Amino acid sequence: MRFASLLVRSALLIIACVGAPAPASAEPVVVRDDLGRTHAFAAPPERLVSISPALTEALFALGLDDAVVGVSDFCDFPAAARAKPKVGGVTPNIEVIVGLRPDLVLGTGGIGMREFAARMDRLGIPALGFEPNSIDAVFERILRLGEITGRRERAQKLVERLRNRLDTVTGRRPPGLPPRVLYLVDEDPYITVGAGSFLYDVLIKAGAQPFDGGTTAYPRIGMEAIVGFDPEVMFFADDTPDGGERRLPAWRRWNAISAVRSGRLYAIPRGLVNRPGPRIVDAVEMIASKLHVSHDLSVPGHPPFP
Known part of the structure; x- marks a missing residue:
């Protein structure tokens, strides 16, 4: 009797397993x-x-x-x-x-x-x-990569950390009008950034008033436009730390430009700033540190940018 009961239970278990619907496959x-x-x-x-x-x-x-x-x-x-x-x-x-x-x-x-x-x-x-043409778009692309590669949670955490760091920088910017800033991604001819580029958003988030190059991502500009804009700070895409200082003698003849008179010409690593990836907040932090030298824009617990 005990043996028969065991057989019945085993049969029911097999039927249940065979008849149970297969788990639904994940949506593509x-x-x-x-x-x-x-x-x-x-x-x-x-x-x-x-x-x-x-x-x-x-x-x-x-x-x-x-x-x-x-x-x-x-x-x-x-x-x-x-x-x-x-x-x-x-x-x-x-x-x-x-x-x-x-x-x-x-x-x-x-x-x-x-x-x-x-x-x-x-x-x-x-x-x-x-x-991507903005910092938010960079974050969105990282999240999309996380979806594609099965790293959704890791991507969400990464973007959350980046947003927190960005909020810290924007929240500590000094009051008042932002300084006029010209970023030259190239110098032969002169090419800057427009509102169609993520770099324009980087400058805005760092607390700058960028040159208005229109909606073109990377417009060409002439010296007349540079002098007319009269940037208070100038950045150059250059991987050498003394790139700004080396350019200063050549720019001395344009002494009408505020940045030239004050010597505020800075080189920023193109490999860091010109890439719309996870180090984009490092770029904002670096530029902000040059623009607002009298304010502490560092992020607690975050190592310095490379």
Whole structure:
């Protein structure tokens, strides 16, 4: 009798297991990039190639070091990125990329990326392009990367920390009119930043009144416009610490410019400031420290920017 009861219970258990509905599979993650392209990911990609230094930094910040199988020649941060296989510079090497067998390639959102993504399509390799034009857009792209790669929670925590640091800087800016600031990303010809660039937002958040270059992301300007704007502080994209001091003698003939008279010409590392990635708040902090030298804009518990 006991044996029969055991058989009945076992049979019922088997029937229950067989008849139980299978757990619902996770919905695919559908992503629309800044090229207007849409891709659905049924599972997080496991082999990533990044041809954007900013996106490479974001992938490493999300703990995806091992998933990154290739990067561009310009991807030099963090240090571990330099050891990754290189896939070319301005023009990515398609053959090398295909040989790395990626299941996702990430790049910027420019015209060249559109053509590159179309070539990847023909090879059956998903490619996405991201081109944020503000700090909020940078944060949103990091969250989107977290969704794609299965690192949603880590991305949310990262963005939360970045927002807190940004709020600290903006909350400690001194009262009064912000100083007039000109940031030259290039000097032959002179090219600055406009409202269509994330760098314009970086300057605003740091407490600057940037040169009004209109909606063009990177407008060319002449010396007449620079003198007319009369910047009180000037920044130059330059990876050498004394870049501002070295430029001062050449600018002395433009002594009508307030920044030249006061010697407030500063070099800022292009590898830090010109990348819309997770170090963008470091850029805001660095610029703010130069603009508001008499105010403590440091963030408690956060190490200095690189």
